[in-house]
Amino acid sequence: xxxxxxxxxxxxxxxxxxxxxxxxxxxxxxxxxxxLYNELMMNLTDLLITAQDSNKPVDKIIGRDVExxxxxxxxxxxxxxxxxxxxxxxxxxxxxxxxxVMEFLDMLFSCMDAEEGFxxxxxxxxxxxxxxGFLVAFIIxxxxxxxxxxxxxxxxxxxxxLYDWLVxxxxxxxxxxxxxxxxxxxxxxxxxxxxxxxxxxxxxxxGIRACHNYSLYGTWKKTEHIGKPDELYxxxxxxxxxxxxxxxxxxxxxxxxxxxxxxxxKRNKPVMTPEEFTKELHRESVRAKRFYHGFAVGMVLFCxxxxxxxxxxxxxxxxxxxxxxxxxxxxxxxxxFQRGVTSDNPRERLLRRCSELGMNVIEYADAxxxxxxxxxxxxxxxxxxxxxxxxDVDYGNLKE
Amino acid sequence: MEDTQLMKGIxxxxxxxxxxxxxxxxxxxxxxxxxxxxDEIGEGTLYPILTRLDKGDCILCRRAKSPLGPVRKYYSxxxxxxxxxxxxxxxxxxxxxxxxxxLFPQEGVQPDMPACPADAYHKGGTDLRMKRESEVxx
Numbered sequence: 001x002x003x004x005x006x007x008x009x010x011x012x013x014x015x016x017x018x019x020x021x022x023x024x025x026x027x028x029x030x031x032x033x034x035x036l037y038n039e040l041m042m043n044l045t046d047l048l049i050t051a052q053d054s055n056k057p058v059d060k061i062i063g064r065d066v067e068x069x070x071x072x073x074x075x076x077x078x079x080x081x082x083x084x085x086x087x088x089x090x091x092x093x094x095x096x097x098x099x100x101v102m103e104f105l106d107m108l109f110s111c112m113d114a115e116e117g118f119x120x121x122x123x124x125x126x127x128x129x130x131x132x133g134f135l136v137a138f139i140i141x142x143x144x145x146x147x148x149x150x151x152x153x154x155x156x157x158x159x160x161x162l163y164d165w166l167v168x169x170x171x172x173x174x175x176x177x178x179x180x181x182x183x184x185x186x187x188x189x190x191x192x193x194x195x196x197x198x199x200x201x202x203x204x205x206x207g208i209r210a211c212h213n214y215s216l217y218g219t220w221k222k223t224e225h226i227g228k229p230d231e232l233y234x235x236x237x238x239x240x241x242x243x244x245x246x247x248x249x250x251x252x253x254x255x256x257x258x259x260x261x262x263x264x265x266k267r268n269k270p271v272m273t274p275e276e277f278t279k280e281l282h283r284e285s286v287r288a289k290r291f292y293h294g295f296a297v298g299m300v301l302f303c304x305x306x307x308x309x310x311x312x313x314x315x316x317x318x319x320x321x322x323x324x325x326x327x328x329x330x331x332x333x334x335x336x337f338q339r340g341v342t343s344d345n346p347r348e349r350l351l352r353r354c355s356e357l358g359m360n361v362i363e364y365a366d367a368x369x370x371x372x373x374x375x376x377x378x379x380x381x382x383x384x385x386x387x388x389x390x391x392d393v394d395y396g397n398l399k400e
Numbered sequence: 401m402e403d404t405q406l407m408k409g410i411x412x413x414x415x416x417x418x419x420x421x422x423x424x425x426x427x428x429x430x431x432x433x434x435x436x437x438x439d440e441i442g443e444g445t446l447y448p449i450l451t452r453l454d455k456g457d458c459i460l461c462r463r464a465k466s467p468l469g470p471v472r473k474y475y476s477x478x479x480x481x482x483x484x485x486x487x488x489x490x491x492x493x494x495x496x497x498x499x500x501x502x503l504f505p506q507e508g509v510q511p512d513m514p515a516c517p518a519d520a521y522h523k524g525g526t527d528l529r530m531k532r533e534s535e536v537x538x
Contacts, residue, residue, distance in 0.1 A: 046470040050427045063442035072444035
């Protein structure tokens with residue numbers, strides 16, 4: 001999991017938290033690119049947590065005028081017009097991929113149902129939805145951003161949740177207007193032309209990105225996979241164990257435990273002991289695994305059934321295509337679920353090994369660092385850290 | 401710190417000087433500046449300066465977990481940064497000397513007189529400010 005400032009937000013309290021909320025909202029309204037936004041917010045979160053820890057007032061960090069601070073912090077953070085423009089292709093790449101696949105499937109089905117005298121250019125797409133949708137969305141979001149900015153500091157109740165609702169309403173209006181315009185003014189264009197346009201966009205995007213990466217890092221790969229040495233987070237195995245033990249396990253456990261007992265108190269039921277709660281968690285995990293397996297079997301049966309129906313009512317080819325699409329969707333979902341189910345395995349193995357040795361996790365990490373213990377092969381294969389950090393784990397030379 | 405235009409240029413040199421003393425991070429730089437009297441400098445002023453210095457290859461930025469949790473940026477000076485700091489100090493001395501000569505003519509300050517301890521930086525570590533005080537005619 002990528003480190004986000006959001007993970008540390010709950011460490012802030014009172015005016016420190018309120019200030020971060022306001023700055024966060026202003027940053028969102030500014031529409032800064034996600035990576036830069038997260039970096040700026042992480043930097044500020046660290047400053048505020050450190051200030052809170054040393055009882056330093058907020059105004060010593062950000063000054064007395066939060067609005068002026070935000071303007072200076074977000075708008076002067078080297079986020080130039082050039083940056084904004086270069087953001088645009090990246091922002092629409094997912095949308096282009098989706099519409100490209102949809103148009104491609106539409107074209108494919110049209111070709112399969114084709115009769116005599118069919119030409120590939122006769123397949124058309126109504127692009128008024130795209131055009132007007134874009135136009136309306138551009139105008140509405142522009143107005144929303146411009147209108148919302150002054151209210152961030154003028155209206156006390158203006159919060160991130162309210163802004164989320166406004167964005168949601170703007171999305172609904174944009175979609176509604178585009179549907180309205182599709183019926184009102186149909187602009188029919190050959191689907192092939194649309195496909196060529198999208199393919200050109202995708203080729204240009206990936207081509208330029210590859211050239212850019214090659215000139216900067218000497219490789220064509222995606223920048224997220226390169227990992228610039230000076231940008232890698234420096235974690236030792238021991239740090240990771242500490243973070244995991246201090247924050248994730250007991251924190252998460254305690255939160256759920258308290259919540260469950262609060263619920264029970266409200267319903268006048270006897271509260272649970274930590275042991276009972278642990279057993280309940282285990283039962284819950286077994287139930288979840290069973291549910292996922294049952295769900296997967298059900299989906300496969302549904303795919304087969306729908307495909308057979310399609311083969312009987314339409315044609316064998318239609319049935320096979322439907323089966324392929326449904327299976328692709330199911331396998332993608334299954335992959336996501338499977339990762340969720342198996343992500344706890346390394347942790348379980350680590351805890352099992354600790355219990356075998358009669359140590360807690362910190363003692364185990366210390367023993368490893370001191371070289372009095374060796375790591376079992378099983379653990380070496382799957383270090384107990386998140387995927388994004390595995391590259392930094394060194395089992396041979398543990399850093400203090 | 402009312403005169404923003406005057407401050408902007410000076411701050412960059414001061415930030416670079418703080419970083420030149422050893423690897424440091426945002427909060428520490430702010431505290432250090434505050435200790436020297438820059439008490440109205442906030443992160444909103446500091447961050448753009450650090451970004452500018454980073455983009456100009458004057459400082460190196462390393463990310464690591466802070467003891468309190470979030471990922472923190474640690475800054476250290478580069479050779480280019482040292483050159484820029486030297487150049488800043490030279491220019492600063494010159495400007496201060498000239499400005500002092502114009503602003504305080506009654507004190508007999510001459511443009512070629514050492515202006516501040518920064519002179520010592522270039523003249524082998526002697527605190528010339530002390531010398532200057534004794535040289536100024538009564």
